Amino acid sequence: MSAILTLSRVSLSLNGQHILRDVSFDVAEGEVIGVIGPNGSGKTTLFNVLSGFLKPTSGTVRFRDQDITNLAPARRAQCGIGRVFQNFGIFREMTLEENVLVALEALPREQRRALGNLNDLVRGTLNMVGLLDRAREKAGSLSGGQMRLLEIARTLRSGKSLFLLDEPTAGVSPKMTSQVADLIRELKAEGKTVLIVEHDLPFISRICDRVIVLDVGEIVLRGTPKEVKGERKLQEIYFGADPTD
Ligand SMILES: Nc1ncnc2c1ncn2[C@@H]1O[C@H](COP(=O)(O)OP(=O)(O)O)[C@@H](O)[C@H]1O
Ligand SMILES: [Mg+2]
Incomplete structure (x- = not known):
């Protein structure tokens, strides 16, 4: 190894x-x-x-x-090397999907290409943490735990x-903890x-x-x-x- x-x-x-x-x-x-x-x-x-x-x-x-x-x-x-900050990079005034998108768009072009279709990736990321149905809502409407989960999912999907x-x-919450374990x-x-x-x-x-x-x-x-x-x-x-x- x-x-x-x-x-x-x-x-x-x-x-x-x-x-x-x-x-x-x-x-x-x-x-x-x-x-x-x-x-x-x-x-x-x-x-x-x-x-x-x-x-x-x-x-x-x-x-x-x-x-x-x-x-x-x-x-x-x-x-x-990716580091998850605690709600550090969530933009509250932006929607959930925009929040995922900005993180992906910040990647170097080569890495971004390797990730495939961005829209699919955004939806997949939100789906992974059970937030797909809230894709168009502002991130500021999420609970603290949900925001954390969004931050984690976003970083984990960043091609690092x-x-x-x-x-x-x-x-x-315990439910979200097991979602993090699944991720x-x-x-x-x-x-x-x-x-x-x-x-x-x-x-x-x-x-x-x-x-x-x-x-x-x-x-x-x-x-x-x-x-x-x-x-x-x-x-x-x-x-x-x-x-x-
Ligand atoms: N910027 C800093 N300046 C001085 N001491 C620090 C600083 N950051 C952390 N420490 C000290 O370093 C030690 C380890 O802290 P930290 O890494 O935060 O521990 P942990 O994450 O395991 O709780 C602690 O004694 C803390 O007081
Ligand atoms: Mg610590």
Whole structure:
């Protein structure tokens, strides 16, 4: 299996504080990787390093055959790295279909062509998250959860090959959470690669091939969801000392 993403000893200090320390891992194309860890353990910072919003103090990030450590966010997006922001890019005054369309039209022409007919794609995207019947309504009329789902679906349909999802289901209903899980499974079936931060461990276990556990900026555990769940260390970092001791 060829690695689509390789982190080698990535460290990041901000204001003299170590936020990430010697983070190294490989992600194979088509894998779904869960990144978990307590609040403040560096998960969002790691995603910022991967999407280019923060530069590591040391270490390298490779995407396919390219060293992208110093590449700006827009350039990484062009390389095929997609990040889902929390309702960041939804235009409330535009209709749902227009919202999907602007995202697709922002793609380089070659990528856009590869996606086929844009109208079909827009309708398919909305259908995927159960919002097709509201295609002509303004996005501002959606609930917070629906807006999140639209944002996720739109990014996931953008022709990228690696997706970074930071707590995509935070604050959304259980029904929508399972829709997000379905979307991710569908992406995996298409050979896409996904890194996802989530607090919901059962959710992570259902969709992820492997899990990376961060604590105070370091990887302290890694393995399949099953392997990681059985580790006492996981209890320790989430709940302090092992209560069975
Ligand atoms: N811009 C920043 N400047 C200084 N410290 C930061 C900054 N962003 C995050 N941190 C610190 O980095 C650590 C990791 O934060 P974060 O990556 O948001 O954790 P997580 O997403 O796992 O909850 C925290 O201690 C946080 O206070
Ligand atoms: Mg975070």
